[in-house]
Amino acid sequence: MTKTIPKVHIFGIPFSKMDMKDTVQYLTDRINAGQQTHVITANPIMVMSALESPSYKEMMLKSDIIVPDGAGIVWAAAKGGDPVAERVTGIELLHELFKVGEAHHWKVFLLGTTQEIIDAAAESLQMQYPQVRIVGSRNGYFNASQDDEVVAQIAELEPHLLFVARGADTQEPWIVKHRAALKAPLIMGVGGSFDVISGKLKRAPQWIQRVRMEWLFRLLQEPKRLPRMMVLPRFMLKVMRNKDNVTKHIDNS
Secondary structure (H helix, E strand, C coil), X not given: CCCCCCEEEECCEEEECCCHHHHHHHHHHHHHCCCCEEEEEECHHHHHHHHHCHHHHHHHHCCCEEEECCHHHHHHHHHCCCCXXXXXXXXXXXXXXXXXXXXXXXXXXXXXXXXXXXXHHHHHHHHHCCCCEEEEEECCCCCHHHXXXXXXXXXXXXXXXXXXXXXXXXXXXXXXXXXXHHCCCEEEECCCHHHHHHCCCCCCCHHHHHCCCHHHHHHHHCHHHHHHHCHHHHHHHHHHHCCCCCCCCCCCC
C-alpha cells in the first residue's frame, strides 16, 4: 500500500508537498503495485481555470496526484504559509521516471503534438534511455470520433507509462475520460515537454529558472502564448490579496 501524500491546497486545488525524489518513489511504488495513477503537473494558469470553471476543477480533483510544476505555485504556497518541498516540473519528472524505467524495462507510449516532434522526442528519449522500450508514438491531432481507435491502440501495447501532450485544456480532460480504458499504470500530461525534448524549443537556463522567469523565456520563443500568460499577473494579484486564505482548504463540493 502506497503512502498518503502530504498536500497543500492552493485555492482549493490539492498540491503534493513532496520533493522530486519522494514523488518518483511514490509513483514507482504505485506502478509496481499495478495501481493506476493520473499525474497532473499544474501551474497557476490551471488553478485559475479551475477557479473559473467548476467542471475543470472537478476534472482536476479526479486525478491521483497534482504536482507543483509552476514556480508560481511554489511561491503561492510559501505566501500562504504552507510551503511545498520544491518545484516538481513535468519535464524533469518525465526524465526521472525514464531513469527508473531503465531498471525495470518499462514500456512507454508518447502521445501528442505533431508527428514530426513526437517522433523526434521518441528518438531522443530512446537514445538517452536504451533500456526503456518506447512501444509507440502518435500525434495529438485527432478528434473525438477517433478517440476509441487511439485508446485501443495504446491499450493493446500495454505501456507502463503514457505521456500525453495535447495542451492543458485538452489533455487532462481526455485522460480523465479515457483512463480506465487506457489501462496504463501511469498517465501524465506533459504539455510542451516534447517540444523541448525534440529540440524544437530550448528550456530556460538554470539561472532563469532560479529567478522564476522561465515563463518569459518561453514566451520569447512562443509569442503566441501571450494571451495565456496574461493569467499569471491575475494569479499573483489574487494571492497577494488573499494570502491569509491561499492555502486554506474549503470544500465546496
